[in-house]
Amino acid sequence: MSLTKVLVTGGTGFLGSEIVKALLEEKTFEVTVVDINPPSLGTGSFSTVRYVRANIMSPSDLHEVFQEAKPAFVIHTVGVYPLGPKRYKREGSDPVFAINVEGTRNIVEASKECGARGLVFTSSVTVLFDEMGMDFRNADETWPTGRLQTAYGESKAEAEKLVLSANTSDFKTCALRAAPILGPNDVATTAALYRCINRGETPFIIGDGTNLFDFVYVSNVADAHVLAVQNLFMSGAAAGEAFFITNGEPVVFRDFCLAVWKEFDHYPPFQITIPTRLGWWLGWGVEWASWLTGREGTFCRGAILDATDTRYVSISKARRILRYEPKVKLSEAVRISCQHFKEQLKAQAKR
Amino acid sequence: MVSASSVGYYLFHPQELRSIIQWKVWHNPVHERDETKESETLQRCFHFLDLTSRSFSAVIKELHPDLLVPVALFYLVLRGLDTIEDDMTIPLEKKEPILRNFQDLLEKDGWTFTENGPNEKDRQLLVEFNVVIEEFKKIKPEYKVIIKDITKRMGNGMADYANNAEHNINGVNTIKDYELYCHYVAGLVGEGCTRLFVEAGLANPVLLKRPELMESMGQFLQQVNIIRDIKEDIDDKRRFWPKEIWSKHVAKFEDLFEPENKEKALACSSEMILTCLNRADDCLYYLAGLKEQSVFNFCAIPQSMAIATLDVCFQNHDIFKKNVKITKGQACQLMLESSQNLKLVCDVFQRFTRSIHKKNNPHDPNFLKISIACGKIEQFIESIFPSQKKPEGAAGVPVMTAEEAAKKKAEEQEAKWDMIYMIMAVVITLVVITSSMLFVAWLAGARFDLAFGQAKQQLGELFGSGSDAKNTIAPSSDHSEL
Numbered sequence: 001m002s003l004t005k006v007l008v009t010g011g012t013g014f015l016g017s018e019i020v021k022a023l024l025e026e027k028t029f030e031v032t033v034v035d036i037n038p039p040s041l042g043t044g045s046f047s048t049v050r051y052v053r054a055n056i057m058s059p060s061d062l063h064e065v066f067q068e069a070k071p072a073f074v075i076h077t078v079g080v081y082p083l084g085p086k087r088y089k090r091e092g093s094d095p096v097f098a099i100n101v102e103g104t105r106n107i108v109e110a111s112k113e114c115g116a117r118g119l120v121f122t123s124s125v126t127v128l129f130d131e132m133g134m135d136f137r138n139a140d141e142t143w144p145t146g147r148l149q150t151a152y153g154e155s156k157a158e159a160e161k162l163v164l165s166a167n168t169s170d171f172k173t174c175a176l177r178a179a180p181i182l183g184p185n186d187v188a189t190t191a192a193l194y195r196c197i198n199r200g201e202t203p204f205i206i207g208d209g210t211n212l213f214d215f216v217y218v219s220n221v222a223d224a225h226v227l228a229v230q231n232l233f234m235s236g237a238a239a240g241e242a243f244f245i246t247n248g249e250p251v252v253f254r255d256f257c258l259a260v261w262k263e264f265d266h267y268p269p270f271q272i273t274i275p276t277r278l279g280w281w282l283g284w285g286v287e288w289a290s291w292l293t294g295r296e297g298t299f300c301r302g303a304i305l306d307a308t309d310t311r312y313v314s315i316s317k318a319r320r321i322l323r324y325e326p327k328v329k330l331s332e333a334v335r336i337s338c339q340h341f342k343e344q345l346k347a348q349a350k351r
Numbered sequence: 352m353v354s355a356s357s358v359g360y361y362l363f364h365p366q367e368l369r370s371i372i373q374w375k376v377w378h379n380p381v382h383e384r385d386e387t388k389e390s391e392t393l394q395r396c397f398h399f400l401d402l403t404s405r406s407f408s409a410v411i412k413e414l415h416p417d418l419l420v421p422v423a424l425f426y427l428v429l430r431g432l433d434t435i436e437d438d439m440t441i442p443l444e445k446k447e448p449i450l451r452n453f454q455d456l457l458e459k460d461g462w463t464f465t466e467n468g469p470n471e472k473d474r475q476l477l478v479e480f481n482v483v484i485e486e487f488k489k490i491k492p493e494y495k496v497i498i499k500d501i502t503k504r505m506g507n508g509m510a511d512y513a514n515n516a517e518h519n520i521n522g523v524n525t526i527k528d529y530e531l532y533c534h535y536v537a538g539l540v541g542e543g544c545t546r547l548f549v550e551a552g553l554a555n556p557v558l559l560k561r562p563e564l565m566e567s568m569g570q571f572l573q574q575v576n577i578i579r580d581i582k583e584d585i586d587d588k589r590r591f592w593p594k595e596i597w598s599k600h601v602a603k604f605e606d607l608f609e610p611e612n613k614e615k616a617l618a619c620s621s622e623m624i625l626t627c628l629n630r631a632d633d634c635l636y637y638l639a640g641l642k643e644q645s646v647f648n649f650c651a652i653p654q655s656m657a658i659a660t661l662d663v664c665f666q667n668h669d670i671f672k673k674n675v676k677i678t679k680g681q682a683c684q685l686m687l688e689s690s691q692n693l694k695l696v697c698d699v700f701q702r703f704t705r706s707i708h709k710k711n712n713p714h715d716p717n718f719l720k721i722s723i724a725c726g727k728i729e730q731f732i733e734s735i736f737p738s739q740k741k742p743e744g745a746a747g748v749p750v751m752t753a754e755e756a757a758k759k760k761a762e763e764q765e766a767k768w769d770m771i772y773m774i775m776a777v778v779i780t781l782v783v784i785t786s787s788m789l790f791v792a793w794l795a796g797a798r799f800d801l802a803f804g805q806a807k808q809q810l811g812e813l814f815g816s817g818s819d820a821k822n823t824i825a826p827s828s829d830h831s832e833l
Contacts, residue, residue, distance in 0.1 A: 075586075134742075138733040143741050210705070212726050251732050255722035258713045267713055314734065331719045 006229060007116075009070035009107060010078035011049075012039045013322060014185055015122065015178075015218060020074055022222040023229075024142040032069040033064075035078075039134040056103040059110065060328035073229050074111045076163075077122040078103055082152060101162070108166050118172040118232035118239070120225055121163040122243035123311060125179050125214065125244060126153040131212040135310040137212075141177075141317050143244050150230075159338040164240055172232045172239035176224050179313075182333055183218030184340035189192060193260045194341060202261055202268040205254055206279040207308035213253040214246040214312040217333035220326040221245055240278060249330040250312035256334075263338030276308045359677070374683040378690070380413040380647040392482040396423060399483075401475045403430045406656070408647045417551045418646070419493040420486065425543060427483050428457060428502055429474055431464075433536075436509045440468035443513060450510040454503040457487055494548050508535030522590025522604070526626065528770030529593035530570065533577075544650075553643040562638070568650065568774055569632030574627040575657040581607075582636020583674055596622050599716075608671050614714075616671050621715050623667050628724045629709070631658060632731035635700060636695055639735060648690040653688040655699045656682060662703040666710045671711035697732045705726045799816065 006023055010016040011033030023029045024046055031049045038053060039045035052069070054061040056078055080099045104121070111119050127145045129136060130153025130261040136143070148154045160175045167173040180191040194203050224245045231238040261267065276281065328336070361368040386394065400408045400423050411423050432453050435446060445466070449456070456462050461481045462505045467474035476483075510530065545565040547552035558564060577584075577591040584591060584669065590604055600619040601607055607616045634654050641647045659677050664670050677685075688695045708725040711718060793799070 135739065137739045138730055138737065139741075144743070211709070212729060249723045249727040251719070251723050252708070252726065255719065257710070259719035259722075262713055262718065312730065314730075330723055336717060 004028055004071045004074060005030050005032070005069065005071045005072065007034060007066070007069050008075045008077065008339045012037055012051070012186070013077065014183070014265045015221060016077045018183070018218045018222040019044060019077065019225045020179045024048065026226060032071060034065055034092065034312070041147065053203045056106055057098065058151045059106050062106055062110040063113065066110040070114055072109065072117050073232065074116050075117045075225055075229065076104060076107045076119060079122065079156065091094055096151045097155045097308060101158050104159040106161055112166070112171055112183065116171065119163060120228040120232065121160060121173065123154045123160045123175040123177040123198045123242060125177050125246070125311070126150070127157040127160055127177060129153070130313045136312065137310055138312060138314050141244060149310040153309045158241060164242065167240035172236050174228050174232065174240065174244045175242040176221070176228060177242055178214040178221045179214040181216055181221055183216050184337060186218065186337060189215070190260060190341050193257055193297060194264060195259060197264060197266045202266065203270050203272050205271055205273045207271065207276040209252065209254040211253055211308055211310040212250040212255060212312045214250050215256065215330060215332070216245060216247045217326065217328040219328055220247060223327060224318065224322060225322050229323055231322055237321050244313040244315050245318055245324065246313060246315055247326045247330045248315045250349060251330065253307055259334050260338060263334060264342065279308065297326065361680065364680060367684065370680050370684035370687060374687055381648065382415055384412055384414055392485045393420065395479065396427060397492045398488055399427055400625055403427070403473050403476060410652055412631040413645050414551055414649055415551065415643055417647045418547060418553065421498070421547055422544070424483060424487055425498050425547065427476065428498060429505065429540065430473060431480060431483070432502065432506055432509065432779070434467060434471055434473045434477055435464070436513065437472050438467050441466060446513060447510050450506040450513065453506040454499040457484060457499060457502065460484065486497050494547060495552065497543055497546045501539050505539050521594065523593045524605040524693055525595045526593050529591065532591070533570050533573040534566065537573035539569070541565040542568035548641070548646050553646045555640040555642065557731065558637065558640040564633050564637040567630040568637050568654070568795055571627060571630045572653055572657050573635050575660050578623050578627065578659055579670065579675060582672060592623060613668055615670060618716055620664065620670060621666070621694055621721060622717050624661055625717050625721050625724055627661060631700060631728050632736060635697060635731060638696060651696045652686055655685045655696060658700055658703045659810065662706045665707050666712060685808060696735060701726060701732055785805055
C-alpha cells in the first residue's frame with residue numbers, strides 16, 4: 001500500500017513537530033515539513049521526514065515546494081501568538097494579521113493549485129473567547145464567533161473563515177480550535193506561570209477564584225490533527241467544520257496555577273483576593289508603569305480578564321465526528337510539562 | 352427524647368429546624384400504601400422493613416403501587432442474604448451453599464433460618480423468612496425473574512469473597528477489587544432496581560443500555576458509606592479501603608488512625624473521596640432517565656445524602672475518630688430538595704461540589720485531580736441546565752481585518768475633527784455678529800455703563816432676598832394684564 005502524502009507547515013515548531021511524530025506513528029503517511037526554521041534542538045527531527053525551508057509569506061516559494069511534494073493533505077499549523085501584554089493590544093498587530101491571515105491564504109491557494117484533497121487548519125479557542133469580559137460556559141461550535149477584541153483572536157477567526165469557506169467536494173477543509181496548549185517546551189503556559197513565582201505574583205487571586213478554564217496537552221492536539229486528516233480522507237464528515245479540541249477537563253484557573261507552581265515546590269505563602277474591578281485598574285496602572293519604565297510584567301488588563309473569566313467548551317462534537325479522545329490526562333500533562341521545564345532550568349544553571 | 356445539645360444546636364441553626372418541621376408537617380407522600388388491603392404476611396414484611404432499614408423504608412413505602420411490594424421484598428431478600436454473609440459465627444461450609452443458592456430458597460415454602468448468632472441485629476428477619484417467601488409468590492413473574500437473578504449473582508459474589516482467605520485477613524487489595532466488591536453489594540442493586548423500574552414502565556428503557564450509569568448509582572452510595580464508616584469498620588476488624596490507595600500514604604493500615612499521621616490520613620481519605628466523586632455525574636445522568644416522581648425520589652434522596660456526606664467527610668480528620676454524619680436538619684432539607692425535580696438535585700450537587708472544591712488543599716497529592724473532578728460535575732450540570740444563553744446575531748457580522756480596523760479608526764478620527772470644526776465655525780459666527788451689533792450700538796451712542804447698571808439692579812430684584820422684590824414684581828404683573 002502506498003503512503004498518503006501529508007505536508008505539515010510549521011512542522012519544526014512546538015505543535016508541528018508533535019503532529020509529525022503522531023503522523024509517523026500511524027505508519028500510513030509520508031511527511032514533508034515546511035518551516036521557516038530548521039529543526040531546532042530539543043524538538044527532534046525524523047529521518048524519514050523531508051524538511052524544506054520556506055517562508056509562507058512567499059507564494060512563489062510555496063508554489064515550488066507544493067508542486068514538488070504533491071501532498072494529498074496539508075496540515076497548516078503556522079501562526080503567530082503575541083506573548084505577554086502584546087496579546088491584548090492592537091498596535092503592532094500587522095505582522096500577526098500578515099502571517100495568520102495572508103499566510104493562510106497563501107497556503108490554501110498553494111494546496112488547491114497542487115491538487116491536494118484536503119487541508120486541516122490549526123485554529124484556536126480564542127476565535128470565540130477573545131471577547132474580553134464575557135463568560136463562556138460549556139460553549140459549543142454553534143456559538144457565533146466574530147465578536148472579538150484582540151488581534152490574535154480576530155486574525156485566527158478570519159483565517160478559519162478563509163479555510164472553511166474554501167471547502168469543496170474536491171478540496172475538503174476543517175479547523176481545529178485548540179485550547180491553550182501545554183507540553184514540553186511550551187512558551188505560553190508552563191513558562192509563563194513559572195515566571196510568576198520569582199516575580200512574587202503567586203499570592204494574588206483575582207476575582208473569586210472559581211472560574212473554569214480549558215487546557216489541552218500537546219500530543220492530544222496532535223492526535224486530533226491525525227484524526228482530522230483520516231476523517232477527510234475517509235468519510236469526510238468533518239469537511240467544512242470547526243471543532244473545539246481541549247483536554248475535556250475544565251479546571252478552576254487558580255487551581256491550575258497552583259498545580260503548576262506545586263510542581264516547582266512553590267506554594268503561595270499567603271493569599272490575597274483582589275476583586276476583578278480593582279484588578280482591572282491595577283492592570284491599567286501596571287500597563288502605564290511598564291510603559292514608563294520600559295519593562296514588561298505579566299499583569300495587564302487583558303491578562304486579568306483572561307484569568308477571571310469563565311472559558312470552557314464542550315468537545316462532544318470532536319468526540320462524535322472525529323472520534324477524538326484526549327489520551328494524556330491533564331494532571332499527567334502538568335507533571336510532564338513541568339518536569340521537562342525543570343530539567344531545562346537545571347541544564348541552564350549548569351552552563 | 353430531645354437532648355440538650357440538639358436543642359442548643361437548632362437554636363443556632365433555625366434554618367435546619369425549619370426544614371425538619373417543613374418535612375414532617377408539609378411533605379405529602381407521592382403514593383401512600385393502603386394497609387387495610389394488605390395481608391397479614393405483607394404487613395409483617397413492612398414491619399421488618401422498618402426494623403432493618405432506617406433510611407430506605409420511608410422512601411420505599413412511598414413508591415408507586417406497582418413497585419411498592421416488589422422493591423420492598425427485593426430489599427428484604429438482600430438484607431437476609433447480607434445477614435448470613437455478615438455473621439462470622441456461621442462456619443464457611445454451612446454459609447457458602449446458602450449464599451450460592453439463596454435464589455432457590457426464595458421459592459421454598461416455609462423456609463426459615465435460625466442459626467444466626469444472637470448478636471446479629473437482623474436475625475429475626477431470617478427466623479420469620481417464610482413471610483417474605485409467602486409474599487414473593489404473589490408478585491408478577493417478571494419481577495421474580497429479576498429479583499432471583501440479582502440474588503443469585505450477589506450471593507455468588509459474596510461467597511467468592513467469603514472463600515477468599517486473603518481478603519478476610521488483609522481486606523481489599525486493589526482498586527479493582529474494591530470496585531468489584533462494591534459491584535456485588537451495591538452495583539447489582541442498582542441494576543436490579545433499574546430493571547424493576549423499566550419493567551413497571553416508570554423509567555426510560557435506555558437506562559438499561561448504559562449499564563455504567565446504574566452501576567455508578569450503587570457504587571456512589573456504597574463508596575460513600577465505606578469512606579464514612581472507616582472508624583466503625585476498623586473497630587469491627589473490617590477493612591474496605593483498598594491497599595492500593597492507603598499504601599501510597601502509610602505503611603500499615605492502622606497507621607491511618609495515629610494522630611501524628613493526620614496529614615497522610617487526610618490525603619488518603621481525599622483519594623478515596625476522589626475515586627467516589629468521579630461517579631457523581633453518572634448519577635445525575637441516571638436521574639435524568641426517571642419518569643415517575645416516586646421513583647425519582649426513591650433514587651435521588653439517597654444520592655443527595657451521599658454527596659452531602661462526602662462533603663462533611665472531605666478534609667475532616669474526625670472520620671478517623673468517630674462516626675461523622677450530616678445533621679437531621681440537613682437530612683430533612685435534602686429530602687425536601689430531592690423530592691421535586693432534577694434541577695433542584697443538580698443544585699444540591701453543585702452546592703456540595705463547590706464546598707468540596709473550597710476545602711481542596713494545594714498540598715494534597717490529588718489537589719488537581721479533585722479540582723478536575725469538581726469541574727467535571729459543574730460542566731455536566733451546565734450541559735443539562737445551561738446557565739448562559741448563546742449570544743446571538745454576531746455570526747453574520749464580518750470579521751474586521753487590521754486594515755479595515757485602521758480605516759475605521761481613521762474615519763472616526765475624521766468625523767471627530769469635522770464635528771470640532773463645525774462647532775468652532777458656529778461659535779465664531781455668533782461672536783462676530785454679536786460684537787458687530789454691539790459696535791453699531793456703541794457708535795449710535797448706547798450707554799453700556801447705564802445699561803449694565805440697570806441690568807444688575809433688575810437681576811438683583813429678581814433673585815434678591817426679602818418680600819420687597821416680590822411686591823414690586825406682583826403689581827407690575829397685574830399691570831401687564833390690564
